[in-house]
Amino acid sequence: MYRLVGVILALLWGAAGFNRAQAQDPLSRVQMEADIHCLDSIFYGHEILSASSLSSLSSRDDLIRLSQVDSAQNQLSWGVMVHQWLRSADDAHMRVRFERMADSLSKALPPSSDELLMENGPWEAFAPGRGTPQCARLAWQKKTWPWLGALVPNGAVQARSEKEALDDGLSLRAGMSVVDHGAFVRWVIRDFSSGKPSEFRRSYRRCTRELRKAGTPVLLDLRGNLGGFRTRRHAVLGFFLPQSDWPEEREAEYNSGGLDSSRCVSPMPAVRVPKVHAASLAVLVDGLSFSASLLLLDALLMSDRAGVFGVQPLGQSGGCSGSPADHMLTGSGLVVTCPTLRTTIGSGPLADYGLPDDASPEAGQQAWKNAVLWLLSADLETPR
Numbered sequence: 450m451y452r453l454v455g456v457i458l459a460l461l462w463g464a465a466g467f468n469r470a471q472a473q474d475p476l477s478r479v480q481m482e483a484d485i486h487c488l489d490s491i492f493y494g495h496e497i498l499s500a501s502s503l504s505s506l507s508s509r510d511d512l513i514r515l516s517q518v519d520s521a522q523n524q525l526s527w528g529v530m531v532h533q534w535l536r537s538a539d540d541a542h543m544r545v546r547f548e549r550m551a552d553s554l555s556k557a558l559p560p561s562s563d564e565l566l567m568e569n570g571p572w573e574a575f576a577p578g579r580g581t582p583q584c585a586r587l588a589w590q591k592k593t594w595p596w597l598g599a600l601v602p603n604g605a606v607q608a609r610s611e612k613e614a615l616d617d618g619l620s621l622r623a624g625m626s627v628v629d630h631g632a633f634v635r636w637v638i639r640d641f642s643s644g645k646p647s648e649f650r651r652s653y654r655r656c657t658r659e660l661r662k663a664g665t666p667v668l669l670d671l672r673g674n675l676g677g678f679r680t681r682r683h684a685v686l687g688f689f690l691p692q693s694d695w696p697e698e699r700e701a702e703y704n705s706g707g708l709d710s711s712r713c714v715s716p717m718p719a720v721r722v723p724k725v726h727a728a729s730l731a732v733l734v735d736g737l738s739f740s741a742s743l744l745l746l747d748a749l750l751m752s753d754r755a756g757v758f759g760v761q762p763l764g765q766s767g768g769c770s771g772s773p774a775d776h777m778l779t780g781s782g783l784v785v786t787c788p789t790l791r792t793t794i795g796s797g798p799l800a801d802y803g804l805p806d807d808a809s810p811e812a813g814q815q816a817w818k819n820a821v822l823w824l825l826s827a828d829l830e831t832p833r
Contacts, residue, residue: 475521476781482516483780484531491776491787494704497538504579505537525550525600528783529574535785539580541589541739541763542773546784547575548596555598562808565590571601582761582801584808588736589763592673623652624677627659633666633824634659638685641677641741646719649681653720657688666729666824672759676740676771680719686748687718689755691725696751696795698744703770703788711793730755731820736808738762740769746802747794758820760813761806768793 497505512534515522522530525547532545559565565572566587575597576586590597624643628635636656644652660667669685686695701711732746732755743764749755750766770788777784805812 475523476527478516480780481522481527484527484778484783485512485516487776487778487780488531488534488785491785492704495538497534497543505534508534508537524781524783527781531778531783531785533574536576536578539578540770540788541577541581541585542770542786542788544577544786546775546786547600548593549784551596551599553599554595557598559591559594559598562587572597577763581763582736582806584760584806584812585736585763587808592737622655623649625652625656627656627663629659629663630668630821633668633821634663635668635670636660637670638742639673640675641681641685643677649684650720653681653684657722657726660688660726660728664728666731667726668820668824669730669732669755671738671742671746672733672735673737674739674742675737675763676742678719679714679741680717682741682745683716683718684720686745687716687720688722688726689730689749690752692716694752694754696748698748698792698794700771700790700792703791711791714792729824731824732757732759733816733820734759734762734802734804735813736760736763739764740771743769744792744794751795756820756823757802757804758823759804759816760808761801761804765799766802767795767797767799 508530512530515527515530528545528547528550532547535543535545560572564570566576566583567573572590575590575593577589579586621637621639622644624640625636625638628637643649667689695716698714699711700714730749732749734742734746734757738746738759739762743762743766746755746757747766747768750757769792770790771792772789773786774789775784775786804816
């Protein structure tokens with residue numbers, strides 16, 4: 450493991466074009482040790498400190514050993530080592546905010562998928578934990594490429610995916626929009642955080658009016674939706690499912706050591722509707738669907754209200770962390786993010802969604818076809 454760390458550090462140390470002078474300035478042992486003490490304080494009570502997994506144990510050991518050697522480390526190479534430890538929790542809410550280090554964004558398209566996830570390459574070290582699906586890790590690398598490419602420059606490029614081209618001309622207000630596909634309508638919700646509360650309410654009412662007016666099956670498109678506010682998630686859930694049918698939602702403090710002290714979460718939709726929409730419903734997810742978007746999906750699936758299609762997302766079914774907060778490490782000045790809450794939907798252990806772990810364009814196209822066929826199957830089976 451330590452040899453691999455050396456390879457990563459050599460790549461980062463040798464990469465040209467770091468944007469900030471601070472990323473090049475060497476850190477002292479005192480600064481690195483101060484960071485470790487700060488991290489221990491932030492994650493006090495979290496299982497990552499108990500080194501319950503080999504990955505966590507190895508990456509923390511590497512972090513401590515690196516802080517005790519006299520070789521110079523800059524902010525970026527040290528940040529990669531901190532991230533290696535944080536990502537061992539396999540929680541995308543726990544990471545180093547590398548984007549804070551980039552003064553500009555890369556205009557180049559990302560390299561190939563194989564290059565982005567190459568184990569000894571310069572980019573894989575910035576990805577989420579290796580316990581997360583490969584398609585989710587790759588989607589995250591492509592999503593963050595504008596600043597990643599600025600930190601570690603490279604000339605390789607890759608063509609854009611069909612999904613990205615499909616949504617190029619889509620006008621999203623408060624993170625959502627409705628697209629009429631004739632036989633069905635697609636409700637695109639890219640996040641649950643864009644816009645002011647008043648803007649969300651206006652956009653929500655406009656979208657739900659269009660859905661009711663169409664009167665056709667609905668494809669709820671949550672691809673790329675990394676989450677956001679619970680009140681907005683509840684508003685969307687309330688449009689499709691009466692509150693009496695919602696599965697139980699509970700939350701607890703993130704470092705509480707479990708959900709024994711969890712509390713029940715009452716419905717709190719940002720907008721209420723007088724009548725639920727009864728049209729057939731399918732949900733489409735991808736490697737960047739996470740947090741609030743998956744909690745919404747869970748509630749719909751556990752109530753047998755919808756079918757799910759796509760590829761494995763960034764999280765699992767049954768619950769996730771949430772409400773991440775930023776912390777600046779006192780030694781290096783790096784910013785790390787840590788969740789403050791744990792939320793569960795329903796009961797039972799976390800599980801995957803049974804979707805393929807495939808980031809290829811072909812997998813996305815097949816997921817689209819499967820969702821549409823499922824939505825329209827009743828019409829296909831009924832003679833007209």
